[in-house]
Amino acid sequence: MIKSIDGSIDKLTLSRLTLLQCFYHLLLSQPYTSKYLEKFTKYQFSSERLVMKPLQYKDKQFYIELFTSKKVTKYTGGVISQKQAQQNFVNSLKAITAEPVQYLTWLVSTKNDKQNVGIMTLLWRDQQKQLAEFGVMFNPKQHNQGYCCESTKSFISYCFNTLKLPSLYSFTLNENVTSQHILKKLEFNKVVSVPFKQLVIGGLYWKKVNNEK
Numbered sequence: 001m002i003k004s005i006d007g008s009i010d011k012l013t014l015s016r017l018t019l020l021q022c023f024y025h026l027l028l029s030q031p032y033t034s035k036y037l038e039k040f041t042k043y044q045f046s047s048e049r050l051v052m053k054p055l056q057y058k059d060k061q062f063y064i065e066l067f068t069s070k071k072v073t074k075y076t077g078g079v080i081s082q083k084q085a086q087q088n089f090v091n092s093l094k095a096i097t098a099e100p101v102q103y104l105t106w107l108v109s110t111k112n113d114k115q116n117v118g119i120m121t122l123l124w125r126d127q128q129k130q131l132a133e134f135g136v137m138f139n140p141k142q143h144n145q146g147y148c149c150e151s152t153k154s155f156i157s158y159c160f161n162t163l164k165l166p167s168l169y170s171f172t173l174n175e176n177v178t179s180q181h182i183l184k185k186l187e188f189n190k191v192v193s194v195p196f197k198q199l200v201i202g203g204l205y206w207k208k209v210n211n212e213k
Contacts, residue, residue: 039096043104045162047154050147052106052120055092059107062116063089066137075176076137077201100127108138108151117142120155125169125196132159133169133196136179149182156186160210167210169194173203180204 044053055063066072067085080088095103102124108117118138125131134155138148159165170188172179188206198205 039101043096043106045154045158046111047150049111050108050117050151050154051111052108052151052155052158054096055089055105055107055119057093059116060086060089062107062139063092063105063119066119066139069140071140072137075173075179076135100124102127106155108147115142117147117151120151122159129195130165131167131169131196132165133171134159135170149185152182153186156208160212165210168208170206171199171203172206173201176203180206 040054040056044051046052064082064085067080067088068082070079073079092103092105095101095105104122106120108120109115110117116139118136120137121135123133123135125133136148136152156168159168168188169191170179170183172183183206186208188208191205191207194205194207
């Protein structure tokens, strides 16, 4: 039998693929630990119409759809395979339990109808110096509703007032005019160089300083 285990290690006949699939679902479907739940509460925030919560297992399909969409990833490095998206999703879930946290992913959804809008990420380039860079990805179906600007504005406030980051960095491809316009509107300034390893693809880095700190 291809998909059964008869109780003997020597006669294990479960296929490798099925075994990995079972392990994958077992790992991610386990009840969240108290450490995860504590951080989950700590890292959630909201705006007038939106709520931003750390990524959960139930967000898997939406996450994969975003990263495997050519339209969505046009300005974020390009589409990736389904397999790679699944692995990235697992890594994103694990990242929140790390000490110290170096990478966080939030699901952005509407308050009223609980529609998934997009995701936001925050990467600490240097934990000791609190150098952090963020990124945003939105579902094309939710474009032109002001969600990106609203969530980013709330995100900046959260990073500066709650996480106490001294500054925030972001990267845009040269042709991503829309994102550049939003960053300018939110008072980010273009910078020639950044205090961490820069991406080799053509683009611009932006920085906003926490003047309240």
